Amino acid sequence: MSQVRDVIQDLDATEDRIDVLANNAGAWFQHRALTSEGNERTVAINHLAPVALTLGLKRLLLAAPAARVVNTGSFVYRQGRYDPDNLQAEKRFSTNATYAAAKLYNLMVTRALARRWSDTAITINCFSPGFVATEFGRGEGGLLEPVYRFTRLFAISPEKGAATLIHLADAAEAAGISGAYFEKCRRLDVSGSAANMNQCDALLDWSVRALPT
Numbered sequence: 001m002s003q004v005r006d007v008i009q010d011l012d013a014t015e016d017r018i019d020v021l022a023n024n025a026g027a028w029f030q031h032r033a034l035t036s037e038g039n040e041r042t043v044a045i046n047h048l049a050p051v052a053l054t055l056g057l058k059r060l061l062l063a064a065p066a067a068r069v070v071n072t073g074s075f076v077y078r079q080g081r082y083d084p085d086n087l088q089a090e091k092r093f094s095t096n097a098t099y100a101a102a103k104l105y106n107l108m109v110t111r112a113l114a115r116r117w118s119d120t121a122i123t124i125n126c127f128s129p130g131f132v133a134t135e136f137g138r139g140e141g142g143l144l145e146p147v148y149r150f151t152r153l154f155a156i157s158p159e160k161g162a163a164t165l166i167h168l169a170d171a172a173e174a175a176g177i178s179g180a181y182f183e184k185c186r187r188l189d190v191s192g193s194a195a196n197m198n199q200c201d202a203l204l205d206w207s208v209r210a211l212p213t
Contacts, residue, residue, distance in 0.1 A: 001037055001212050004049050008056035017063035020169045023050035024072045032093035037212040040088035046102035051109055051207045054124070061122050066175065069124035070168045073106040075183060077128075080104030082193035087206060105203060107181055107194045112204035114179030115197070123178035127164040 011018070027045045035044045054061075054069055061067040080100035085091065087105075089098045110126040117124065167185045168174050180187050181194070193199045 001035070001044070001049065001052060004052045004056070007053065011057060011060060015060055017067075018057055018060040019064045019067055021054060021057060021061065021067070021069045022072070022165060022169060023053060023070070024165070025049055026072065028095055028099040030095055032089055032098070039210060040090075040093075040098070042098045043088050043102050043105070046099070047105040047109070048207060048210055050106070051204075052211050054113070055208070055211075058122075062120060064121070066121045066123070068169055068174070069122065070165055071106050071110050071124065071126040072165065073110070073126040073128055073181065074100075074103040075128040076100045077104040077107050077194065078191060080192075082108065082199055082203065084202070084206075087203075088210075104193060105207070107190060108200040108203045109207055110181075111179045111190070111194060111197065112200040115201075116204070118178070123176065125168050125174070125177060125180050125182060127168060127182040129162065129164065 025045060027042065029042055033041050035041050037044070039048055050071055054071075061069065076096075077100065079096070080103055081097070082101070082104060087101075089101075107126045110124055114124045164182050164185050168182060171185075177187070181190050182188065189195075
């Protein structure tokens, strides 16, 4: 999280405003491990870091006429589970389940933050790029390596994967939309805990508390 703080400080010192913030960092891991701040690393990188960056840059986002925040989620959010007693895989960990939960958190916080910032000109949305042929997930070793090599055969290009991000960041028809989920440049209804605003709000509150002070 220290790297996130450094980015916030650098941008605060050099920029007058931010028109588009694209939160696109991600990782998955074969084993559970904690960051130096005590957060599970899958949740920390995929979820808490974008939350910290977005909140930390609010002043610069407000300085823009109509700033857009775009969070990279995933269609696997539908497999994720919101469990207040297991938000960081404290009770049980699996690579896929923890990653899916983190992607669900992305969407839930997107929706909660959009509602809390509804009195501002900032919009915030979440999208799935699909399965993209990148280096994501490579280097973990073990069982993940053959899975990584096989699934890449069916992946789309980074250019195709970025199309929805660019749409949300720049398209006129995306202006004013906030708290929504997109796939292939189309807005889709959300399901599960992402449709429960009480749970979305509770997760945002927890996320803020989980950030290092």
